[in-house]
Amino acid sequence: MMTEAQKKMKRYMSSIERKLNLPRDVKKRVMTDLMTSVAARREAGLTDEEIYGELGSAEKAAADLNEQMKEFACRGNPWRFVFLAIALLALLRMLCGVLITHMLTGMTQNEAASIGIIGGADGPTAVFVTSSPGGNTWFWLLVMIAGIAGFLLLRRRDCKAAK
Numbered sequence: 001m002m003t004e005a006q007k008k009m010k011r012y013m014s015s016i017e018r019k020l021n022l023p024r025d026v027k028k029r030v031m032t033d034l035m036t037s038v039a040a041r042r043e044a045g046l047t048d049e050e051i052y053g054e055l056g057s058a059e060k061a062a063a064d065l066n067e068q069m070k071e072f073a074c075r076g077n078p079w080r081f082v083f084l085a086i087a088l089l090a091l092l093r094m095l096c097g098v099l100i101t102h103m104l105t106g107m108t109q110n111e112a113a114s115i116g117i118i119g120g121a122d123g124p125t126a127v128f129v130t131s132s133p134g135g136n137t138w139f140w141l142l143v144m145i146a147g148i149a150g151f152l153l154l155r156r157r158d159c160k161a162a163k
Contacts, residue, residue: 005048009038012058019062026072030065080154087147090140097137 002010013035022028041051055061066073 016057016062077154083147083150087144090144096142
């Protein structure tokens with residue numbers, strides 16, 4: 001069972017780890033070194049509060065570590081947000097097709113697609129075949145999935161490998 005002090009230290013270390021902008025293997029090595037440093041300070045007789053005081057807030061400690069390890073820093077990829085925008089636009093297009101059809105006609109897309117006009121009062125009989133306003137829903141669903149996949153795949157591709 002963990003004590004409150006141990007839980008607080010674990011939350012502090014987890015907070016630092018989340019704020020590190022480093023490749024996974026470098027981040028793991030840095031966190032191992034930091035935990036070793038904390039253990040050594042405890043053995044030297046420092047309290048957890050004194051250790052927090054030396055390291056500073058989790059944000060400051062992470063910023064210091066990011067600065068020290070800047071040659072390994074991950075760069076953000078601007079193309080990620082292009083893919084995210086594509087996914088959001090596809091989602092918006094699909095929702096608009098469904099919502100507009102339902103709001104204007106009070107029918108589902110399948111009910112709206114089944115409407116046709118047959119015949120005319122003064123002329124030859126004509127058949128007008130209608131299609132669903134969201135008839136290409138599968139296309140937009142695939143575009144949305146591709147956008148999300150591109151966003152996730154480009155997440156950390158620009159990290160330099162650890163040396």
